[in-house]
Amino acid sequence: MYSWNFQVLWEFRIVFFNGAIITLELTLLSMSLALGLGLLVGIARLAKYRAVSGPAAAYVEFLRDTPLLVQIIWVFYCFPILTGIKLSAFWASALAISVHMSAYVAEVFRAGIASIERGQTESAKVLGMSYSQIMQRIILPQAVRRMLPPFVNQFADILKLTSLASVLAVGELLHATNNLIINTFRPLELYTFLALAYFVLIYPVAFGARRAEVYLARRI
């Protein structure tokens, strides 16, 4: 019978704490970049002109059809050779995760914007509003409400995917835990706690989002 020893968790709590901080940093940075990039690509996909929408569609397709792990490794090892720009393991991971997730975010933006009835745009157009005003003031505020659930899913996805950065030895939760196991030989306690730690980070966001949805649904 295995004898559990949870003492090790308390002893090395600071390691988990630091790992969690890096995981969150990576998540928030990647989510912000993915949102910005995804918005641009999503709008480009809806463009009337093929010259704009075509490349945007190709971008989305290519990124979704290649593994993030490969993209992370490519950005860290190949990108610097091709461009001469050297990235730290943290920034290479952040860049790869952002670009990868921007493809999914773009699809959410595209679907969300397309789901707003045409009359919403038309009434704004006749009132003289410009394209960017219509997007910012009329379409996106409505679309974003519909996009809240998929965005929360993507936040959870990104948080989980940051564990892939451990291949570049970024000191996020998984890598921090692996290091600890090498030193303490306590994989059962540490990996179990690791899973719990991810849950604790993600659940409050999912819970909050569900509450926000209910609140917004009541207002409209």
Place this chain on the structure above:
Amino acid sequence: MNSGPLAVRIEDLRKCFGPLEVLRGLHLEVARGEVLCIVGPSGSGKSTLLRCIAFLEEDFGGRIYLEGELLGFVERNGRLQRVKGSALRRVRSKVGMVFQQFNLWPHKTVLENIVEAPIRVKGLSRSEAVLGAEDLLKKVGLLEKRDEYPSRLSGGQQQRVAISRALAMRPQIMLFDEVTSALDPELVNEVLIVMKKLAEEGMTMLVVTHEMGFARQVADRVIFIDHGVIVEEGAPEVIFTHPKRERTQHFLSLVRHEEL
């Protein structure tokens, strides 16, 4: 009627959707202050005509002049060149449009719906815009609804807000596209009353409608459109009592039948 250029002048307007020719060389002149009712069977091109005048349809043949200015294009050496951005919006701002489906913005209150464009497009201060909006809401009898969201309003109330929103931009020409067709019968009148008032104030109005009673009472002129051309036009009493064309007679007999 006032002198000066015509409110609307349309020359040889053509519009296709794919192989379907919806407008087939339509000519129309509307004087300032005139109330023109546009009737005709569904699919005859009535709504498309209004949508071209509002430049919601951008690829049309022919020319549309609003208050003497060419809409959507400039003429250089006898050739038409498309204009975009603020040059387009300046001419388009002469028209206001009200839609069958109201198209209020559901995430904004009644007041916010009305002040949005005056603030963002005309650059009015918020307080000026709010004063104007409250005036308009008072006129349509909805001042107490200023802070409600559109979903809390009846269809008739929403449509009156939509009219106020269009008027807040001080257009010279108002387009009404079947604005009572989506309303429950008991709510139609409150919208027609607002439109009638507007007509009495001298607004130039182009009204696509199935409300023959309204057309008879308020219109200065009625045009009957079928298959993308004007089949017949004249004073309402002439069109409704002595239509010359067989197609007009047929259409009116169908409409009357419905009204019974």
